[in-house]
Amino acid sequence: MILQKLLTLAWREIYVTFTDRSLLLILVVTPLVLATIIGSAFSGLIGAGGGRDVPVSDVSTVIVNQDQGLADGTNHGQIFIDLLVPPADLSPEAANAESILFELTNAVTLDDPEAAREGVSTGAYVVAIIIPPDFSERIGVSQDDMTIEPTTIEVIGNESAPISANVVTMVVRSIANDIAAGNITIASTIEALIDRATSDLGFGMEFLAANNSGEFNPDFDAAFTTAAASITIEQQTVSGDVVGFNPLVTFGSAQAVFFMTFTALYGVASLLDDRKDGTLQRLIMSPTPRWVILIGKIIGTFVTCVLQVSLLIIGLAVIGILLQGEVTFIWGNNPLGVFAVVLAVAFAGSGIGVFVSGIVKTQEQSNIVVTVIAMVFGILGGAFFTVQGIPIIRDLTQLTPNYWAVDAFTRLSQLDNTIGLNLIVLVALGAAFFTAGLFLASRRLEF
Amino acid sequence: MTTSTTMVEVRGLAKQFKAANGTPFFAVKDVDLDIRKGEIYSLLGPNGAGKTTTISMIGGLIAPTRGDAKIGGYSITKQPLDAKRLLGVVPQEIALYPTLTARQNLEFFGRMYGMSGAALKSRVDEVLEFIDLTDKQNERVDKFSGGMKRRVNIGIGLLHKPQLMYMDEPTVGIDPQNRRRILDTVLRMRDEFGMTVLYTSHLMEEVQEISDRVGIMDHGEIMAIGTVGELIQKIGEEDMLIFRVGTQSVSSVQLERLKTVEGVTSVTYEQTAKAANGEGNGSLPIDGRVVARAKRGRQALPDLIGLANADGIEIQSVEVREPDLEAVFLSLTGRALRD
Numbered sequence: 102m103i104l105q106k107l108l109t110l111a112w113r114e115i116y117v118t119f120t121d122r123s124l125l126l127i128l129v130v131t132p133l134v135l136a137t138i139i140g141s142a143f144s145g146l147i148g149a150g151g152g153r154d155v156p157v158s159d160v161s162t163v164i165v166n167q168d169q170g171l172a173d174g175t176n177h178g179q180i181f182i183d184l185l186v187p188p189a190d191l192s193p194e195a196a197n198a199e200s201i202l203f204e205l206t207n208a209v210t211l212d213d214p215e216a217a218r219e220g221v222s223t224g225a226y227v228v229a230i231i232i233p234p235d236f237s238e239r240i241g242v243s244q245d246d247m248t249i250e251p252t253t254i255e256v257i258g259n260e261s262a263p264i265s266a267n268v269v270t271m272v273v274r275s276i277a278n279d280i281a282a283g284n285i286t287i288a289s290t291i292e293a294l295i296d297r298a299t300s301d302l303g304f305g306m307e308f309l310a311a312n313n314s315g316e317f318n319p320d321f322d323a324a325f326t327t328a329a330a331s332i333t334i335e336q337q338t339v340s341g342d343v344v345g346f347n348p349l350v351t352f353g354s355a356q357a358v359f360f361m362t363f364t365a366l367y368g369v370a371s372l373l374d375d376r377k378d379g380t381l382q383r384l385i386m387s388p389t390p391r392w393v394i395l396i397g398k399i400i401g402t403f404v405t406c407v408l409q410v411s412l413l414i415i416g417l418a419v420i421g422i423l424l425q426g427e428v429t430f431i432w433g434n435n436p437l438g439v440f441a442v443v444l445a446v447a448f449a450g451s452g453i454g455v456f457v458s459g460i461v462k463t464q465e466q467s468n469i470v471v472t473v474i475a476m477v478f479g480i481l482g483g484a485f486f487t488v489q490g491i492p493i494i495r496d497l498t499q500l501t502p503n504y505w506a507v508d509a510f511t512r513l514s515q516l517d518n519t520i521g522l523n524l525i526v527l528v529a530l531g532a533a534f535f536t537a538g539l540f541l542a543s544r545r546l547e548f
Numbered sequence: 549m550t551t552s553t554t555m556v557e558v559r560g561l562a563k564q565f566k567a568a569n570g571t572p573f574f575a576v577k578d579v580d581l582d583i584r585k586g587e588i589y590s591l592l593g594p595n596g597a598g599k600t601t602t603i604s605m606i607g608g609l610i611a612p613t614r615g616d617a618k619i620g621g622y623s624i625t626k627q628p629l630d631a632k633r634l635l636g637v638v639p640q641e642i643a644l645y646p647t648l649t650a651r652q653n654l655e656f657f658g659r660m661y662g663m664s665g666a667a668l669k670s671r672v673d674e675v676l677e678f679i680d681l682t683d684k685q686n687e688r689v690d691k692f693s694g695g696m697k698r699r700v701n702i703g704i705g706l707l708h709k710p711q712l713m714y715m716d717e718p719t720v721g722i723d724p725q726n727r728r729r730i731l732d733t734v735l736r737m738r739d740e741f742g743m744t745v746l747y748t749s750h751l752m753e754e755v756q757e758i759s760d761r762v763g764i765m766d767h768g769e770i771m772a773i774g775t776v777g778e779l780i781q782k783i784g785e786e787d788m789l790i791f792r793v794g795t796q797s798v799s800s801v802q803l804e805r806l807k808t809v810e811g812v813t814s815v816t817y818e819q820t821a822k823a824a825n826g827e828g829n830g831s832l833p834i835d836g837r838v839v840a841r842a843k844r845g846r847q848a849l850p851d852l853i854g855l856a857n858a859d860g861i862e863i864q865s866v867e868v869r870e871p872d873l874e875a876v877f878l879s880l881t882g883r884a885l886r887d
Contacts, residue, residue, distance in 0.1 A: 102662055109659040117647055379643030383704070386607045386714075387660045388632040548610050 106389055107397045114368065114401025115408070128364055128409055132356040133416045139356075139485070140349035141424070160265040162208040163217045163226045168236040173293045177240055177280055178232040184276060185230075186210055206269060218257055227262045228269040231255040240281060264351065264487045347431050347514060349421050351483065354510035357413035358446055358503045359479035361406050365450030366471040368402030369458040369538075372545045373467055382548065391546045395539070399451055406447035414439060433513040438520055442509040445527035449502035452534035459541020478503045502530050555712050555744040556583035556606060560615035563601050575601045577768040578615065583761075585711075588738050588745040590755040592873060593765035594883075599748040600640065600716055602765070606746070607714050608632055619712055633661070636710030636743075640717045642697045643704075646690035650681050650700050653689060654707060661708035671707060679703040679733075695726030702733060712744045713737055719754060727754070734758050752873040764877055771880045780871045783879040786813060787845025788869040789852060791838040793861060798838055802859050809851045811842045845870070 118124055164185060168178025184200070185208040206228075211217050217229035232254055233239075239250040256273055258266020298305035372395075375381035384394050414432060421431035432439045457474065461467040481488060482503020488494045498504040509523035563576045576598045583589040591599040604610040606617040608628045617624045622631035644653050654672045658664075663671060676682045679699040684692070689700055698718065705713055715734065719727045731754055737743040738760075749755050755762055756776050764771045764779065772779055798817045807815045819836050838861070842848040845868050856863055869875060878884055 105662075105664060106660055109656060113645065113648070113656055117645070121647065378646075379639050379641040380645060382609055383637055383639060383643040383657070384660060386609050386632060386635065386637045387657065388629040388662065389660050390629070548604070 103390075103393055106393050107400060110394065110397025111401035111404060114398060115405050118364070118368075118405050119408070128360055129412050129416070132353075132360040132413055133420065136349060136353035136356040136413075136417060137420050137424075139352040140347070159207040160205060160228060160262075160269055161226045162206040162228045162230065162269055163211050163220055164208050164230045164232070165211050165214045165217045166232045167214065167234040168232050169234050170237045173297065175237055175293050177237040180280060181230060181232060181273070181276060182208075182210055185272075202272065205272065221257050221259050224259060227259050227265045229255075229257040230269070230273055231257065262487075264348070267348070347421065349417055349424065350431050350514040351487075351507065351511055353413070353417040353420075353431075354507045355479070355482050355484040355503065357410050357417070358450075358482055358506045359475065359484035360413070361410050361447065362450055362453075362475040362478055362503070363471065364409055365402060365406050365447070365454040366457050366475060367454075367467075368405060369399060369451065369454035369542065370461060370467040370471060372398060372458055372542070373461070373464050376545065377464065381546070385546065385548070391543065395542060395546060399455055402454055403447055403451040406450050407443055410443045410447060411440075414443065431514055432510065433516050433518075435513050435518050438513050438518055439510070441524055442506055442513070442520060442527075445509075445524045445531070446502055446506035448531035449506075449527045449534070450531075452531035452538065453502070454538075455542050456534040456538030458545060459538045459543075477501075482507055502527055505530075553584050554582050555585045555587075555620060556581070556589075556746065557618045558582070558602075558606065558615070559617075561602065561605055561612050561617055562614045563605060563610060564613040574613075575768050576605070576612075579768075579770055581763055581770060581773065583712075583744060583746060585744050586738060586742050587760040588734065588747055588758050590747040590749060590759040590762045591765050592749060592752065592755045592762050592877070594750050597750075597765045598768035599750075599765055601768075603714055603716055603746060603748060607635055607637060633708075634711045636705035636708065636713040638702050638705040638713065638715040638718050640720060642694075642701050644689045644697060644700055647688055649686050649688055650676065650692070650703075651685040653700060654703060657704045658707045663708060671709075675703045675706055678706065695722050695729070698722055698726060698730060702730065706737070709741070710743065712746060715745060715747045717748055717750070719749070719751065731758055752877070756873050762873065764873070764880060766877075766881045772876070776873060779873060779876045783871060783876055784813075784841075785871050786841040786843060787871065788875065789840040789842060789845050789849060790867040790869065791840070791852075791856065791861075791863045792865045792867075793836045793838060794864050795834050796836060796862055798836065798861060802856075802861060803838070805859060806838070806840060806852060806855055809840075809842075809848050809855060811844050811848045812852070813841050813843070815840045 118128070162185065164182055166176075166178040166182055168176050170176035170178075185202055185206045187200075187203040187207075208230075211220075214229075214231045217226065217231060220226040221229045233252055236252055236254070239252040254273060254277060256266065256270045258270070294308060298308045372381060375384075381394070385391060418431055422428055425431075430436075453474070457467070457470055461470050478501045479485070481494065481498040481501045483498075484503070488498060505523045505526045509520040509527075512518070512520055512523070558579055558581045561576060561579045562574055564572050564574050566572050579598075579602055581589075591602065593599050601610065605612045606619070606624060608624045608631065612625065616626075617631075619631040620634045622634070624631045645656065648656065651672060654675060655668060658668045658672060673682070676685050679702060681696060681699060681703070684696065689697055692700070702715075702718065705715070718734075719730050722730070734745055734747065735758055737745055747755070747759065759776065761773065761775055762779060763773045772782060774782070803815045803817055806812065816839050817836065818839060819834050838856075840848070840852060849866070849868065853863060853866070874884065
């Protein structure tokens with residue numbers, strides 16, 4: 102009998118939410134659209150605009166250039182250092198003025214790749230760029246050999262700052278593409294030839310004769326057409342998993358949790374609406390214990406949140422497929438883990454909802470408190486922009502369920518299944534708020 | 549003591565609230581009442597008399613400060629769920645979920661009374677027919693007129709065939725046609741289903757029409773209980789004849805002469821200040837009236853008018869008030885129900 106009543110109460114909450122078209126537009130369609138817009142904007146940061154509008158700076162970056170170079174002294178790995186590491190004799194201000202990339206990466210160099218990895222792991226660096234020893238050898242072109250052999254530059258990002266890592270990855274990819282496309286490579290090769298010709302008179306005479314006779318006639322077209330896809334930029338987590346960072350995941354999950362917060366907070370606080378329209382009084386005067394009425398509403402809100410986030414996760418996955426043009430699951434390869442996070446964050450949100458319904462006394466108070474909490478959590482949770490680069494705010498984010506849920510979704514999408522702590526924190530947050538909130542909320546059922 | 553014929557037994561029921569300034573006050577003061585099975589019992593009193601608070605305690609919505617109420621022998625404070633199973637509720641406000649249809653509202657609350665399956669479906673069909681909304685059952689109630697919502701509101705109370713129906717001012721704010729329909733429904737509940745009805749109203753006419761017994765309530769207290777006839781008897785069943793005489797003064801000698809008319813038991817002269825009309829020197833005009841009480845007022849009326857004219861009393865208007873609950877309330881409390 103009690104179970105039937107709990108299910109009936111929960112059913113009403115769910116039914117009312119999912120049969121209200123206006124509400125569905127707000128709860129499901131809006132976050133999908135926002136996530137798509139914001140995600141698309143961030144995924145196109147380094148595009149035709151050349152990154153002039155990059156909203157991040159001073160991404161702590163370390164470059165390990167293991168490139169041994171060519172026999173003639175050419176070292177293509179050095180190009181990354183020249184472009185990303187400000188000269189020591191320039192002040193930071195002057196360096197920033199000289200190149201947007203100096204301002205963006207604030208890069209330093211290290212010799213030991215393991216030290217760089219360790220630095221990223223401890224948070225000393227956000228990104229490490231590791232250039233392989235045979236980089237120049239593989240991509241270098243000469244008059245006799247215009248082919249570029251495949252090679253890989255590793256970009257290792259700290260998991261707490263996926264956007265920064267993604268931005269740097271895109272910068273590295275852009276530089277590498279330029280090198281691979283030939284314009285930098287060939288220019289540096291010719292520069293090396295000229296240097297040698299001016300320092301070695303015999304070679305200089307041969308070079309001049311070959312040039313005059315047409316014997317020196319490198320196939321620049323070959324470089325431009327075959328080289329572009331030969332350098333792989335592999336973005337990794339510290340644990341070494343190869344990842345494809347997707348802004349849709351970060352902003353999508355942040356938007357999903359942000360909008361779910363509204364559902365959770367308003368859901369339980371709607372006790373005030375029920376009280377105002379008299380249905381709560383009618384329920385209390387039926388043979389239904391008050392705690393059943395409260396728990397039924399909470400279950401309804403919880404299930405509504407689970408369904409809402411699940412719909413958003415599925416919707417974002419579909420959008421991811423449409424944007425990428427291939428059938429891939431943007432949330433990683435652990436759907437059970439994704440569902441566990443959905444359950445945990447819905448539980449945490451419902452718990453906070455119970456607490457809020459206990460502290461507000463009127464609908465007006467409810468509207469203000471719910472909006473403030475949801476907005477603050479949303480901002481800290483990265484629903485609109487990343488706040489991971491702001492030291493004090495970065496710590497505050499960890500007080501919100503949004504952070505732990507978004508972090509868990511991001512980890513799963515990067516094939517990192519270490520979400521145990523996230524689940525524990527979310528469940529603990531929910532349990533703590535439930536415990537405090539149940540007592541407070543039960544007062545809303547007193548007349 | 550509860551007997552086999554008693555449906556509701558209330559003893560020493562009281563409720564204390566705090567005023568806005570923090571001062572405690574009793575909205576209901578040690579109320580005792582008994583409602584018999586199968587009767588329509590009305591609580592009559594002006595707004596703020598304590599009717600809703602009283603029945604809210606009987607219905608288990610509000611916890612009493614002291615005292616207790618029993619429904620069918622079950623204490624509302626000690627066995628609330630058993631007591632509530634016998635109770636159907638029609639609250640004063642329309643307590644429906646606006647985005648659900650009429651049928652969905654009925655089914656939802658039916659389940660909250662423990663009904664399910666085919667029995668629930670069949671009962672909902674019956675109730676929809678009873679409230680004459682079968683053809684509108686699948687429309688959302690927020691599209692309904694006020695009268696239709698009231699009928700769904702009543703239908704929910706009827707769903708589980710309660711032994712006691714609690715109806716709190718169910719005719720407030722609706723048109724005469726729907727009011728008539730609701731009053732007929734209340735009578736059918738008693739006559740066809742044998743239900744006991746606890747009805748509250750501040751409208752003397754409807755209470756007088758439908759009630760088997762009436763409890764007159766004011767300032768949180770039951771002032772009198774009885775059938776309409778019994779209550780009227782308490783004030784002597786006299787008609788009240790009111791002669792308006794404007795600003796004219798009437799002497800005690802003139803009043804004594806009027807009292808000599810056969811059947812007249814008392815004659816008084818009252819002066820009340822009329823509302824200011826904004827004219828004159830600022831003093832309020834006086835509305836004087838002579839009030840005569842008589843066993844058969846209409847028979848005494850011609851003689852009273854004749855004697856007054858002969859005695860130089862210029863009558864501006866005459867009103868005959870036969871004894872009713874309004875008069876009873878006036879007699880008991882010194883003020884009108886609508887004050």
